[in-house]
Amino acid sequence: MNLKSSYLITIQNFLFVLFLVTTAWFNRWSADDYYFIGELNQKSFIEVYKHLHFNWHGRWTSNFFQLITFKYHHIPGFLFSLNLFTFSFLTISIYQLIKSVSKLISIQLSSKRIWMYSFAFLSVFFFCCVNPASTWFWQTSTVVYLWSVTAFIFLVSRLLKESISFFDYLILILSSIYIGGSNEPLAIITIIGLVFWYYRKKLDIKSMLSAVLILIALLINYFSSGTEFRDEITPGLGFIDLILYTGYGSLKYLLFNSYKTFIPAIILALPFYLLGRKQPPIGAGFNLKRETLVSFLIIIVAVVINQFIVVYALGGSAPDRSTTTSSIIISFVLVRYFFLLGQQHHNRKTNLAIVVIVSVIGMLVFNGFTSIYHYRYAKGYDQRIESIKSSKNGVIEVAPLPFSGYIYSAEISSDNKYFLNQHLKNGLGLKQEVVLKTK
Numbered sequence: 001m002n003l004k005s006s007y008l009i010t011i012q013n014f015l016f017v018l019f020l021v022t023t024a025w026f027n028r029w030s031a032d033d034y035y036f037i038g039e040l041n042q043k044s045f046i047e048v049y050k051h052l053h054f055n056w057h058g059r060w061t062s063n064f065f066q067l068i069t070f071k072y073h074h075i076p077g078f079l080f081s082l083n084l085f086t087f088s089f090l091t092i093s094i095y096q097l098i099k100s101v102s103k104l105i106s107i108q109l110s111s112k113r114i115w116m117y118s119f120a121f122l123s124v125f126f127f128c129c130v131n132p133a134s135t136w137f138w139q140t141s142t143v144v145y146l147w148s149v150t151a152f153i154f155l156v157s158r159l160l161k162e163s164i165s166f167f168d169y170l171i172l173i174l175s176s177i178y179i180g181g182s183n184e185p186l187a188i189i190t191i192i193g194l195v196f197w198y199y200r201k202k203l204d205i206k207s208m209l210s211a212v213l214i215l216i217a218l219l220i221n222y223f224s225s226g227t228e229f230r231d232e233i234t235p236g237l238g239f240i241d242l243i244l245y246t247g248y249g250s251l252k253y254l255l256f257n258s259y260k261t262f263i264p265a266i267i268l269a270l271p272f273y274l275l276g277r278k279q280p281p282i283g284a285g286f287n288l289k290r291e292t293l294v295s296f297l298i299i300i301v302a303v304v305i306n307q308f309i310v311v312y313a314l315g316g317s318a319p320d321r322s323t324t325t326s327s328i329i330i331s332f333v334l335v336r337y338f339f340l341l342g343q344q345h346h347n348r349k350t351n352l353a354i355v356v357i358v359s360v361i362g363m364l365v366f367n368g369f370t371s372i373y374h375y376r377y378a379k380g381y382d383q384r385i386e387s388i389k390s391s392k393n394g395v396i397e398v399a400p401l402p403f404s405g406y407i408y409s410a411e412i413s414s415d416n417k418y419f420l421n422q423h424l425k426n427g428l429g430l431k432q433e434v435v436l437k438t439k
Helices: 001-027 033-042 044-053 060-071 078-104 111-128 141-159 166-180 184-201 205-222 225-233 241-257 262-268 270-277 287-313 320-344 353-390 419-427
Strands: 395-397 433-436
Touching: 001 078, 001 111, 001 270, 001 353, 033 044, 033 141, 033 419, 044 060, 044 225, 060 111, 060 141, 060 166, 060 205, 078 141, 078 419, 111 270, 111 320, 141 166, 141 184, 141 205, 141 320, 166 184, 166 205, 184 205, 184 287, 184 320, 184 395, 262 270, 262 320, 262 353, 270 320, 270 353, 287 320, 287 395, 353 395, 419 433
Parallel strands: 395 433
Antiparallel strands: none
């Protein structure tokens, strides 16, 4: 990779990180978040945690950390700091994964280059998520899905090491437990992958230990009375309906949003093509037809399994946030494919700087537009909260919030009995009802 491309990719990474930081700065608590805030204002931590586990759902690891984060919501700038913490740990996990992979396939990369590709992968993963607002910036969901993905990447980075230290084993154990206790689709797909890994590697203690821990954590989740309660209130689907919902959800995920997800992700994966092009070919070489077919099959299988698990559990369409497992797998597949494609074009002189320049310009424009509507949303949100707290009316009417962009909207309803309205009311400790103006 020439110096010009390296600088351009660094600028592209900087612009993406700037987008994450500014969006985190304008991020605000959602109406759903106020449910936990309201509960913790009225009850003890243990009471709320037990209610969630025994009366709502069994995600015992993410429930614990959800309540910890919401307990300190009143600290100024806490949500912003929490977002930065999340993004930082996710990036560190990616750094360690790339470091492990580079050693495994004997690629010499400096720490500076590993950081560069870590941020590039971070941007690929972001756009592979169908609705990043609901996984990257909505704390209720982030702790479940984005934190479990971070644990998954930490886990994979340890599994790829030939020998690991006591500290590595500790990370492997904690990551496995967190995955199993928070993200059911990721837990099941990881167990399948680990069993396959075990049989490929013969006596790999790490993979079996991880699989057992994930399974135990998942069973604690599954057999909780909270999970049983959720199963009772969600509809059951017949076999044909289950297949139809799974098929529709898979097509929706893969096709309906590709213009704003996978196409940007493919463009942002270009650095890995450039990396592969500068590395000596590894293994038997790259077969374009075979690798393209294998990549498509892995993507389709991952999406279908993810959709099937969620549709079966919910008895209906899978929400966008639950497809994060598919998103991280697709990110791995894209990066691997582009790296191998680059190896196929080893030492080719084609100048792709113009593509990276266009990507940088696109990221710059993207930052400009998103900053504008995120600022407007945050301003409207702050004005709403201030007016609610100062109002003496029996019923508080609020104006609609501006478009929230990549921030998960805290919009409520014109029906004061709607659950989001009640969450906001309880979270703010109000006696009055809060409703959205209809005119």
